[in-house]
Amino acid sequence: MATDYQSAISSTLQRIFGYDRLRPGQEAVISAVVAGRSAAAIFPTGSGKSLCYQLPALLLPHLTLVVSPLLALMQDQLSFLNSRGVAAASIDSAQSREEASAVMAGVRRGEIKVLMISVERLKNERFREFIAQVPISLMVIDEAHCISEWGHNFRPDYLKLPDYQRQFAIPQALLLTATATPQVIADMQTRFAIAADDVIMTGFYRANLNLLIEPVASDDKQHRLVEWLSPRLQEGQEQPSIVYVTQQQSAEQLATMLTHHGLNACAYHAGLPAETRDTIQHQFMAGEVACIVATIAFGMGIDKADIRNVVHFDLPKSVENYSQEIGRAGRDGRPSDCLVLANRDALNVLENFVYGDTPERDGIRRVLEEIAAVQDGSGECRWELMLTALSQHSNIRPLPLKTLLVQLELRGVIAPRFSYFAEYRFKYLRDPEALIAMFEGERQRFVQLIVETSNRARTWCSLDFDALYRRGLESGVNAERSRVVSALEYFNDKGWVVLESKRMTEVYAVTPTPLDIDALSDDLHGYFKSKEESEIARLNAMLALFESDTCLSHRLARYFGDMQAPERCGHCSVCHGHVARLPSPAPLPPLESQSFVELCDQIIERYQAAFEGQVPGVDLLTRYLCGITAPLFTRLKARQSKGFSRLEAYPYAEVRQWVSVHLTGDQ
Structure with missing residues (x-):
């Protein structure tokens, strides 16, 4: 039987995809899937994960359902499959009602072998009713690390995918990712009941990537970037390069600065019109633009093999982000340089992104009170919400609010019905x-x-x-x-x-069981606090990597559980004898020298006017002083207040303690 599988795999590989052999890891994953088992493919970026579902889809009897987080990723893979004569389609928000209906009709008739959707599509009750009537052989989860609360780029709706697999009676699942730590792998494996032998890792070590960490003070960064890029972007010999920054404004400023120095650079970020982004991406792919200065909006789905340089002008958000972003370099196997211009100046800003996504307990309680208000004890009740309005009411940002709603689903408090x-x-x-x-x-x-x-x-x-x-x-x-x-x-x-x-x-449908609002608020707040601790630990792990006195390539591979990487790669900055010690930011005046009344009196007055004399909480004022956006701040016109973001350079925990002392007298 195994011989029959191998023969069919080999024949399909050559006939449809035009390849003579599979890459390391692909054969084990594809064999497991074709044999009817669930599997996970944990391969570095650019190592051919997509073929692990594309080939089996042609050999399995029924539909292969692919869940992908990005429309751009779907379109690239659909174009590839259609060019090979594979019947593949997507249902996405860009389609008309007629186009989506035509795809669904093709799926019903069994003419479409691969259907690609976003995870959000499964929230639509009509779509769930449709897909439940379709025989499905395989559920594929692209960017599968999104399923783990302990992974980076966590997507709350991914948590429901194991339930959907059971609901639609899909016999097997295939998980694909390039960045998963041992903890995340264990999480994925448990949720989808994947045997240990069918979790296939090919290793994270890339022998052609030169990992370079260079300590640079903030004032010297731009000069050093021009100095480093200039020989690599000489006219007529330009090497395709990406410079990553944290903020959209920085992308614009740096691209302008590089252009001023005669370097062929262009900014790319999510704030640009879609047509502009498409044009810039096309120009980069065609070699008309040599260097892209980008936020992390750039790179997902970019299949350009000859990117020679990836520079992190700002610190990445995590080791996982760093690994994913440098993974876009050197896919052709040729040597490529990955440089981090590192210091600790922006560390507090990165931490503030984390703290800003932890809801206040009072905000969670407001959401639960909204749910309790529709419970009348007469069976299934309905709760209707508009995300923006609920975000304003609870003062919880939209993404953590979505996470909260999913947690309430998983606890059986609510269940999605439909949207309109x-x-x-x-x-x-x-x-x-x-x-x-x-x-x-x-x-x-x-x-x-x-x-x-x-x-x-x-x-x-x-x-x-x-x-x-x-x-x-x-x-x-x-x-x-x-x-x-x-x-x-x-x-x-x-x-x-x-x-x-x-x-x-x-x-949503709401459980008729009365809620214990206090206990549930504590439980959910504790969940978010544990996520906060995990994210801060992730930042510390990134700093530890960059300041490592052991081989960077080896340490990066070990972070992802790869014990096969050489102990000395010979081509990272540590192996070259340069251990990085990241410069600390300039010392700040002690918080005791700041005036609490001067910084906070205006926002406190506005809060009391809006909430009948109530005093804002410690966390709200801390976020205000640290410049962390919150839904309520729009209503309070916080950005126009004199204290907003005035203490953003200080660690959040220190500011919170200082606020607590002044607001409550706690020591």
């Missing part, structure tokens, strides 16, 4: 009377009701769903909200109207 837009508006591209005349009978009366009950301003028409429904009852026409929305989406797809929607509302 609370508001719709449209403008006619075809005369309303002509639109009505296109239909007959009951459908014509239905369309006429939409036209008659829509409130038309100069250009746009707004909908009153309640009035429309009542008019429908009076005239014997089904004018339920779902039918009206479907009709408008159809008109939009046909080009008869332009439809806009806003105020996404999510609907």
Whole structure:
């Protein structure tokens, strides 16, 4: 039987993909999947993880469902599969209703072998009902480290994937990632019941990457960057290079500075229009732009083999991020340089990103009180929420708020049902009377009701769903909200109207069991605090790596559980005799020299005016002083207050203690 598997694998590899042999690790993973077992492929960036599902998808009897975190990753892989004649498609937010329906019909007929979706798609109850009726052989989870709360780039919705695997009776799963520590691997393995022998690691050591850590004071960084890049970006001999920074503004400033020095550089970040980003990426891939100065928005899905230099102008967010970002260099196997211009100046800023994602206990309690308010003891109750409004009400940032909602799902408190837009508006591209005349009978009366009950301003028409429904009852026409929305989406797809929607509302079922709000608040707050400690430990691990007095390549590989890397690579800065000691920032005046009243009186007054004389908590004031954004700060116009971010250079814990002393008198 194994021989039959190997024969089919070898034949498909050559016939469809045009390869003579598999890379290290690919054969073990593909053999396990084709034999019907779940597996995990933990390969460095650029080592061919995608083939581990693409080839088995052609040999398994039913659909392969691929969950991917990024649309760009999906489109690149779909283009590759379609170029090989493999029937693959995606359902994503960029598609029209008709396009998505066509894909679903192809899946039902068994014509599509690979379907790619984002994890958020599984929150849609209609999609879950559809996919539950489709035979699925394999669930593939790309960037699978996102499933672990102890991994980087944690995505809360990934936590529900094991439940979805059981719900849809999918017999096996394949997990793909380039960055997973032993703890994250164990987490992945447990959640998906993967045998130890089917967790395949090919090692993290890259013999062609020169890891260089250079201590540089902040004032000298730009000069050193120009000095280091200039010979690498000489006109006519430009080496493809990426410079990573933390903030969008820094990307713009550095790119302008490098251009001023005659270097062919361009900024790339998430704040740019999508068309601009696409153009810059195309120019970089084509060699028209030699150097990209980018936030971490750049790189995912970039398949450029000859990137020779990766520079971290700012500290990366973690060892995992560092490994992923340098992994974009030297995929062609040729020597490539990876430089970190390192100091500790921005360390507090990185820590503040972490502290800003830990909700206050009072915020968690407000969310639980919202849920308790809809419980009436009569069975399943419904809770409707708008994420932005709930974020403002609870003062919890959107991403940790999503994490909180998933934790409540996992605890059985809530369950997702569906989502809808609370508001719709449209403008006619075809005369309303002509639109009505296109239909007959009951459908014509239905369309006429939409036209008659829509409130038309100069250009746009707004909908009153309640009035429309009542008019429908009076005239014997089904004018339920779902039918009206479907009709408008159809008109939009046909080009008869332009439809806009806003105020996404999510609907959850709520357990009838009364909540112990105090105990649950403590439990969930403790969960977030443990995540906070884990993230701070991750930052410390990164600093320890950069200041290591042992081979950097060896230490990086060990971080990811790879014990096979050489003890001395011979091509990192430590092996060259340069142990880094990162410069500390200039000493700051003691916090005792700061005036609490001067920094905080304005925001305290605004808070008391907004909340009937209540005093803000210690964490809220600490975030304000450290410049950590919070939803409530928009309402309070905190950024315009004199104390906002004034203490951002100080460690969060020290500022919190100082605030606590002044606010409560605690020592």
